[in-house]
Amino acid sequence: MNESDYTYSSIPNDVALKIASSLEVTDLSCLSCCSRVWRDLWGSDCLWEPLFKQRWPLLYEDVLKDPDFKGWRGFYIKQHKEMKDQADSVVKFVEKCLQSESIQVNDYLKAIECLKLMGFGFKDVQMLLLKPKLNVLLNLVGLHYCLNILKVPASDVMEALNSSNIKNR
Numbered sequence: 110m111n112e113s114d115y116t117y118s119s120i121p122n123d124v125a126l127k128i129a130s131s132l133e134v135t136d137l138s139c140l141s142c143c144s145r146v147w148r149d150l151w152g153s154d155c156l157w158e159p160l161f162k163q164r165w166p167l168l169y170e171d172v173l174k175d176p177d178f179k180g181w182r183g184f185y186i187k188q189h190k191e192m193k194d195q196a197d198s199v200v201k202f203v204e205k206c207l208q209s210e211s212i213q214v215n216d217y218l219k220a221i222e223c224l225k226l227m228g229f230g231f232k233d234v235q236m237l238l239l240k241p242k243l244n245v246l247l248n249l250v251g252l253h254y255c256l257n258i259l260k261v262p263a264s265d266v267m268e269a270l271n272s273s274n275i276k277n278r
Contacts, residue, residue: 129156134185157181161188164232195227196237203247212246220250221258229254231261231269239273248275 141151158181206216238251255261270276
C-alpha cells in the first residue's frame, strides 16, 4: 500500500479509538477537523467519558445519577464553559483587590477558597489560571491551590509551569 492509498478506513475502529483516546482534549478537537470520519469519532462518548472522569472525578458519580443526562461530549463542553466562567469571576475578584496595588492575605486566601468551593481540578487550573497573560498573583493563586489544596506532586506542577511558559515569573 503506498501513501496515496492510505485512508482512515485502513485503520480498524478499535485502533482509531485507541489513538484518539490517548490524546488531550485540544489535540482531539484538532483531529476532528481532519475528516468527517474523525469528526464522528470525536463525538463518541467512549472518548469523552474518561476525559470527564479524569478532569472532574467528584462530579462523575453525580452525572451518572442524572436521568436527563444526554452525552459526555456535550456535558464536558458545558462543564468546561462553567469552569471558565467561574475562573473569570476569581480573576475579576483578584484584579479588583489589586487596584490598591497589593492584595491582602485574607483576599488571597478567599480566592483559593473560591477555587476549592467550585471544585476546580488540576487541569482547570492549568487551562484557566496558569497563563502568561494573567497577573502573576493569579498564577500564584493557582500554584498555591494545586500544591496545598489539591496536593498535586511538585514535579507535575513544575511540568505545568514549564508548558505554560510562566516558570520564570
